[in-house]
Amino acid sequence: MAAGKCGTQTCSKNTPCCVSGYCNNDAMYCMPMNCEPENSYSTSSCWNTAHCVKDSVQFSSSSSFAQIADYNGDPSTAAFVSQFQPSNAKLNNGELQLQLVKQSDGTGFGATVINTRAIQYGTVTTVMRSGCLSGGVVSSFIIRNNNVGDEIDFEFVGADKSTVQSNYYWHNQLDYTKMVKSPQVSDTTTNFHTYQIQWTPDQIVWSVNGNAFRTVKRSDTWDSSVNAYKYPDSEAYISYSIWDGGSGAEGTSSWAGGAINWGAGSFLASVKSIDIDCYYKGNDTTYVPPNGSSSSSSSSGDDDQSGDKSDDKSDKSDNSEEGSQSGDDDSSDDSANGSTTNGEDSDSADADSEGLSSVDEQSGDESSGGRSTSKEKSSESSGAGSVIASFGAVFTALIGAYLF
Incomplete structure (x- = not known):
């Protein structure tokens, strides 16, 4: 019996998963970060959430990434999946590569890949290179819960290649x-x-090459007007993306560095590795495979991490600044925290965001590879490469490519 209407239709047993008014049985629709259980064939049609396990992903491994059309719902077969078809993400030369390509209308279509397990607190460390060779190109590394709207991010813009x-x-x-x-x-x-993003119930610490440069404490985010701490605390997904900010709304384009110079080179964001250290112990997860199959599988992993991880040490050397990943960094985050900056009090924050805070809220529906090009769009963040927030635009453009 159907749990509810999926737009104007009712999903069937063969196409049980609902997303934005459409029904299908593949990963695009059935993955838990996309699927709408209340509107699907039944409330159990969506694949179960796979929870965080301690992992070290090298993108030279075939199990590190899969195209979403090939993903069967078992997180042990792919640590990350693409979010769109056609996909501009692939494994190449030991790297996960996300490309931004020019479309016939002159705008760019990029790529988004997302972790197949959700994380709630932990330390996430990645070695990557941005693809922002020109103003207008945006690359990102984020942790986001799209349904709740919580996010922690790193974003790169072509207007500034040194930060x-x-x-x-x-x-x-x-x-x-x-x-x-x-x-x-x-x-x-x-x-x-x-x-690196170090996320605990008490604080968030951002670091580059083992050096912490910003700390936000939960205790500093209290807002008496809503009687709540405005602090990201919901289970979320790690993702990478590259997208065209230059063709977006005025505020977005200015922030990203203006229109893209397509002659600047190949816009390719590259990721070598990611280490995921869960704050809570991971759980075995049974997944629901597509096509109504009754078979099931479980994936498991042991995570010995528990308690406050604010004393963790960076496991990467500053030599990674020149492309090297060898060596250990023996400086603890505690010592680095002595020089970190609370984001709310930073003079650089005021200077760097000048011009963004005064931009009017807009609701543009443009998209570029799963990324809204409107920096002011209230339904998603500037760094979220989410399916749901941009389905209205992207789904219409790509429906013929992945619905049938």
């Missing part, structure tokens, strides 16, 4: 004045750097 921007959001309340840039590093488009 990365950090921000966080609570319940889709987008406040760009809280953005804080990292200290300068060597060119983020030609060199691999190590980026």
Whole structure:
């Protein structure tokens, strides 16, 4: 018996999963971050959420990534999946590569890949290189719950190749004045750097190459007007993306660096590795395979992490600034925290976000590879490469490519 209407239709047993008024049986529709259980064939049609397990993903492994059309719902077969078809993401030369390509209308279509397990608190460390060779190109590394609207992010813009921007959001309340840039590093488009988000119930710490540059404490986010801490605390998904910000609304385009110069080169964001250290112990997860199959499988992993991880040490060397991943960094985050900046009090935050906070809220429906090109769009964050928030635009354009 159907749980509810999926738009104007009722999903069938053969196409049980509902997303934005459409029914199907593949990963695009049935993955838990996309699927709408209350509107699907039954409330159990959507695949179960696979929870965080301690993992070290090298993108030289075939089990590190799958195209979404090939993903069967078992997280042990792919750590990350593409979010769209056609896909501009692939494994190549030991890297996960996300490409932004020019479309016939002159705008860019990018790529988004998402972790197949959800995380609630932990330390996430990645070695990557941005694809922002021109103004207008945006790359990102984020942790986001699209349904709730909580997000923690790193974002790169082509207008500035020597820093990365950090921000966080609570319940889709987008406040760009809280953005804080990292200290300068060597060119983020030609060199691999190590980026880390350390997320606990009490604080968030952003680090680059083992050096913490920003700390936000939960205790500082209290808002008496809503009687709540405006602090990201919901289970969320790690993702990477590259997208065209230059063709977006005026505020977005200005922030991203204006229109893209398509002659600047190949816009390719590259990821070598990601280490995921869960705050809570991971759980075995039974998944629901597509096509109404009654078979099931479980994936498991042991995570010995528990308690406060604020004393964790970075496991990457500063040598990664020049593309090297060898060596250990023995400096603890505690010592680095002595020089971190609370985002709300940073002078650089005010300067770097100038012009963004005064932009009017808009609801543009443009998209570029799963990314809204409207920096002011209230239904998603500037860094969220989510399916749901942009389905209205992207789904219409791509429905022929992946519905049948």
